[in-house]
Amino acid sequence: MCTADAGDFGRPLSEDEAEHMLRCICFKNGPPRNVGVELEWLVHHRETPRRPVPADRLTAAHDRVRALALDSALTFEPGGQVELSSRPAGSLMECVDSVAGDLRAVRAALAPDGLVLAGIGLDPWQSPRRMRHDPRYDAMEAYLDRTGPGGRAMMCTSASIQVCLDAGEEEPGPLGHGRRWRLAHLLGAVLSAAFANSPARAGRRTGWRSTRQAIWAGLDGTRTVAPPLDREPRGAWTDHALDIPVMFVRMPDGPWQQPRGLSFRSWLRTGGPRPPTRQDLEHHLSTLFPPVRPRGHLELRMIDAQPGDDGWQVPLAVTTALFDDPEAAETVHRAVKPLAEWAGPLPAPRNPLWVGAARHGLAHPELRAAARVCFTAAREALPRMGASTALRDAVAAFDERHVARGRCPADDLLDTAPEWRAER
Numbered sequence: 069m070c071t072a073d074a075g076d077f078g079r080p081l082s083e084d085e086a087e088h089m090l091r092c093i094c095f096k097n098g099p100p101r102n103v104g105v106e107l108e109w110l111v112h113h114r115e116t117p118r119r120p121v122p123a124d125r126l127t128a129a130h131d132r133v134r135a136l137a138l139d140s141a142l143t144f145e146p147g148g149q150v151e152l153s154s155r156p157a158g159s160l161m162e163c164v165d166s167v168a169g170d171l172r173a174v175r176a177a178l179a180p181d182g183l184v185l186a187g188i189g190l191d192p193w194q195s196p197r198r199m200r201h202d203p204r205y206d207a208m209e210a211y212l213d214r215t216g217p218g219g220r221a222m223m224c225t226s227a228s229i230q231v232c233l234d235a236g237e238e239e240p241g242p243l244g245h246g247r248r249w250r251l252a253h254l255l256g257a258v259l260s261a262a263f264a265n266s267p268a269r270a271g272r273r274t275g276w277r278s279t280r281q282a283i284w285a286g287l288d289g290t291r292t293v294a295p296p297l298d299r300e301p302r303g304a305w306t307d308h309a310l311d312i313p314v315m316f317v318r319m320p321d322g323p324w325q326q327p328r329g330l331s332f333r334s335w336l337r338t339g340g341p342r343p344p345t346r347q348d349l350e351h352h353l354s355t356l357f358p359p360v361r362p363r364g365h366l367e368l369r370m371i372d373a374q375p376g377d378d379g380w381q382v383p384l385a386v387t388t389a390l391f392d393d394p395e396a397a398e399t400v401h402r403a404v405k406p407l408a409e410w411a412g413p414l415p416a417p418r419n420p421l422w423v424g425a426a427r428h429g430l431a432h433p434e435l436r437a438a439a440r441v442c443f444t445a446a447r448e449a450l451p452r453m454g455a456s457t458a459l460r461d462a463v464a465a466f467d468e469r470h471v472a473r474g475r476c477p478a479d480d481l482l483d484t485a486p487e488w489r490a491e492r
Contacts, residue, residue: 080343083310083336089349090306094362095235095245100392102156102365103163104232105384107171108373109150109185110225111178117186118193118271121148125181126199132177138170146209147224148199150174150185156232156365160388160453164381171377187379189227189266189280189372192481192488196224207316207324208355211288218283221269226280227373229263229380231387232365242397249301251397252360253294253416254404255390256370258442260359260417261425261435262470263383265372265477273488277429277478280372284357285417285426291315292357293415305362310336315355317341318348359417370417375477382466385459386446393449403441410434429476436474443467 081089111126113119121129126148133150134142140152152170157163175185198205198220205223212219236245264277276282284292295308310333317325317335325341332352335344353363361367371383390400411421421435430436447467450460470476482488 078345078347080339081336081346081349083333085346086310086332086336086344086349087306089346090309091302093364094305095249095302096364097235097238097245099237100234100243101158102232102234103160103384103388103392104154104156104365105163105167105380106151106153106228106230106232106367107167107380108145108227108229110188110191110227110373111148111150111183112186114182114184117184120194120197121183123197123199125183129178129181129183133174136170136173136177138173139166140170144200145223146198146200146205147196149224149227160385160450160455161459164384164456164459168378168381175377187227187265187373187375188481189264189278190221190269190283191225192266192268192485193271194225195270196220198224203318203324204316207326211315211326215288216286218287221283222280222287226266226283228280228369229371229373229383231368231371231384232363233368233388233391234365235362236366242394242401243392246301247401248366248391248397249360249362250297251391251401251404252366252368253297254407254411254421255400255442256359256368256416257407257411257421257425258404258435258438259368259383259387260370260372260422261429261432262386262439262443262476263371263374264426264429265374265481267478267482268485268488271488273482273490275490276427277431277476278372278426281370281417281422281426284359285423287357291355293418294358294360296415301362309353309356312352312356314352316351318351359422372477375480378462379477381459382462385450385455385463386443389446389449389453389455390442393445393452395452396445396449399445400442403438403445407434407438429478430471430474436471439471443471 140154143151154163154167236248237243239246260281266278266280269279290312295304311331313331359370374380390396407421411419416422424432
């Protein structure tokens with residue numbers, strides 16, 4: 069049985085304690101009950117979205133939003149993006165209704181300045197501009213700069229929808245945590261393709277339906293990939309997390325250190341430049357960005373931000389239905405299982421399946437076929453889950469407009485911006 073002390077963050081952590089902590093906190097078992105969502109939004113001018121919002125104007129808007137009484141947790145990303153993170157909700161509709169109310173308040177606070185929340189996976193016009201300056205983001209930027217400019221683009225110009233679901237029951241069964249873990253890495257590619265919504269960068273077509281996902285795949289070769297899926301999930305994630313280099317070492321005085329090539333396991337064993345603590349491990353985990361991140365629950369990170377005030381509700385509803393309705397989960401498990409052959413041995417998101425999803429969206433024939441099965445299963449499951457008529461209608465409309473036609477929101481963006489030229 070896992071028992072982890074939640075208290076003392078200050079004393080040095082042993083390797084055994086770190087492994088025990090990771091196994092305990094990352095996959096908490098039980099019947100799926102809770103759902104949550106984290107929504108990132110770009111902030112644009114309502115009338116002239118191609119023009120950058122002046123820094124002082126964006127800061128003033130942030131201050132007004134910060135003064136709101138919201139149910140969701142509010143944060144601001146390095147480039148000024150607004151993020152709302154819901155509380156764990158006991159049902160899909162509880163989550164939808166709570167976040168929708170918060171979004172109405174945020175939009176009302178931005179409106180007097182002529183600003184809007186923009187649901188696009190990667191800003192198609194603006195260059196990265198960091199608004200937040202603190203030791204964490206300074207260190208993150210310096211670390212990611214080692215592999216090129218993609219890190220700054222992700223920090224400052226990207227926006228996603230992250231669906232958070234319970235890890236699942238002990239095995240076996242369609243809701244078992246091992247099956248849900250493997251399902252997430254196959255179904256995740258289908259979700260990435262269906263909701264791809266970032267086909268441009270710096271005013272040019274990139275050749276990708278999800279440029280955001282393509283950039284993630286091209287960043288640091290360890291912290292953005294999944295662990296091996298042919299192993300038991302707790303052990304695989306524990307080894308993976310401990311063997312990834314630390315991004316920074318927080319220091320009580322002076323700048324944070326960035327030792328090259330120091331894995332967290334090596335830090336535990338050597339104790340330098342100072343002994344690591346539980347809090348250091350928690351910071352380390354927060355700098356790992358695989359497409360599915362276990363945090364006690366499963367955090368699915370592969371979905372681009374969606375257009376429209378309520379577009380975010382569709383991926384939340386579809387994903388929740390496919391994971392948490394037992395009948396839908398069984399159907400989808402069978403539908404996506406053959407995709408493992410396309411994925412091959414490379415980890416997500418660097419394998420051919422995930423690369424195909426990011427590049428082609430639902431123009432990829434195998435992903436389109438799987439998506440059609442998935443959306444049918446989700447539409448059948450949503451009434452059983454108590455979804456409102458409006459939410460069911462929104463999912464049906466997306467299915468008919470996009471999935472049935474082999475399209476994704478990125479295709480709509482490309483249709484409305486013929487002046488975008490191909491990226492060289």
